[in-house]
Structure formats: structure tokens, C-alpha cells
Amino acid sequence: xxxxxxxxxxxxxxxxxxxxxxxxxxxxxxxxxxxxxxxxxxxxxxxxxxxxxxxxxxxxxxxxxxxxxxxxxxxxxxxxxxxxxxxxxxxxxxxxxxxxxxxxxxxxxxxxxxxxxxxxxxxxxxxxxxxxxxxxxxxxxxxxxxxxxxxxxxxxxxxxxxxxxxxxxxxxxxxxxxxxxxx
Ligand SMILES: Nc1ncnc2c1ncn2[C@@H]1O[C@H](COP(=O)(O)OP(=O)(O)OP(=O)(O)O)[C@@H](O)[C@H]1O
Ligand SMILES: [Mg+2]
Numbered sequence: 001x002x003x004x005x006x007x008x009x010x011x012x013x014x015x016x017x018x019x020x021x022x023x024x025x026x027x028x029x030x031x032x033x034x035x036x037x038x039x040x041x042x043x044x045x046x047x048x049x050x051x052x053x054x055x056x057x058x059x060x061x062x063x064x065x066x067x068x069x070x071x072x073x074x075x076x077x078x079x080x081x082x083x084x085x086x087x088x089x090x091x092x093x094x095x096x097x098x099x100x101x102x103x104x105x106x107x108x109x110x111x112x113x114x115x116x117x118x119x120x121x122x123x124x125x126x127x128x129x130x131x132x133x134x135x136x137x138x139x140x141x142x143x144x145x146x147x148x149x150x151x152x153x154x155x156x157x158x159x160x161x162x163x164x165x166x167x168x169x170x171x172x173x174x175x176x177x178x179x180x181x182x183x
Contacts, residue, residue, distance in 0.1 A: 009159045012147040013166050014134065020169075021047045021131070024146050025054020027165035028127070031158045032059060034080040035106050037122055039115030042131035047144050048113045049086075051131060055111055056082055073099055080109050087114040096121060125152030 015021040028038065038055070040048040053065035061078040068074060068086065076082040083104055090096060096118045104110055105122070112118065119126065128149040136143050148166070150159050 022054030023169040026058035027169040029058025046131040125154035
């Protein structure tokens, strides 16, 4: 059905508030399981950590999610365990291997902000989430685009469930696109 050469499936939604972005995170959480890796990207301050806090709440983590200044990996607990990783201060991709995440990557739910850089080190099944500012008339708009890019068989199998969860995330923004359309 798709002619995309990167074969990723995309689901895009609009968020109009931080709580809306958290609801989209909870939607993703509803299809997550042990061993899943989610890479988050998007400009500074778009809402990656806000999204992560929704995912964490959705998988039952009780502690609040913050943006640590110096910590690269935070164990948020939960079952399956949730790790919040922020690679903003990582200078080189090889440092990622020094974080000792090998075991976690096959067993926990690993949520990685600024994760694009380590995409080549991961297996084929990855969910990437791109949070972006949208072009609106209002300079101070709270509107964001949240796009899920799903790769690999583990995500193909879940994309319809995720699409439904996103559509019912209770957001005020419409679900704009579904499927594998290009930009
Ligand atoms: N629709 C929205 N979704 C998410 N955050 C929003 C939205 N509208 C406004 N905001 C505000 O934008 C900021 C997002 O901060 P957050 O720490 O989640 O971003 P971030 O992408 O993780 O930042 P960084 O690049 O520093 O890691 C918060 O102050 C939040 O209140
Ligand atoms: Mg952040």
C-alpha cells in the first residue's frame, strides 16, 4: 500500500496543550511492552519530556518525570521497568554503548530523548516520535505536531491499535494523518 522506501508507518496527531501531549504518551503506553524502545526527537522545548511523562504514567510509573540536568539515564521503576534516557549532552554515539543499556534494551521500556543519533545502533523494530512546533498565526501557540514513525515487524503488528489509541486520546486536535503517507 505504501511506496515509501523507508517502510516506516506514520501516525500524526496535533496536540493543543501539555495535557493533550501527555494523553498521546498514554496512548503509546497502551501498546508498549517489555523490550520496546521509543526514540523522541524534536526541537528544544517542544514537549518530549511532557510526552515521556504521559507514557510513564500510562505504564504505571508513579514518580514524576522531570528533565534532569546532568543525569543521562533515570530508572523510573515500574513493571516492566521504565528507563528515561536523555542524550542531549551526549557528545558521541559511542558513549551510548558506555551507558550499559544492553540488558535494559531487551527487557525494559526505554524512552530516549534526542534519540535519533543512536537509531543505527538499535534493531529494526523501533518507534520514533517527532514532536514539533506547528506553524500557526499565534507566536505563543501551544500547538504541537506529534508524529509516530513505526519501523519493523513488531510495530507493523501494533500500528492499527496505536492509531485507534491516538484517535481516542481525548485530544482537542484532530488526528491528521494515518498510514504511511509522506510529508
Ligand atoms: N502542546 C504542548 N505539548 C507539550 N508541551 C507544551 C505544549 N504546549 C506548551 N507546552 C510547554 O512546552 C514545554 C515543553 O517542555 P518539555 O520539557 O516537555 O520539552 P522537551 O522537548 O523535553 O525539552 P528539551 O528539548 O529541553 O528536552 C513545557 O513548558 C510545556 O508546558
Ligand atoms: Mg526534555
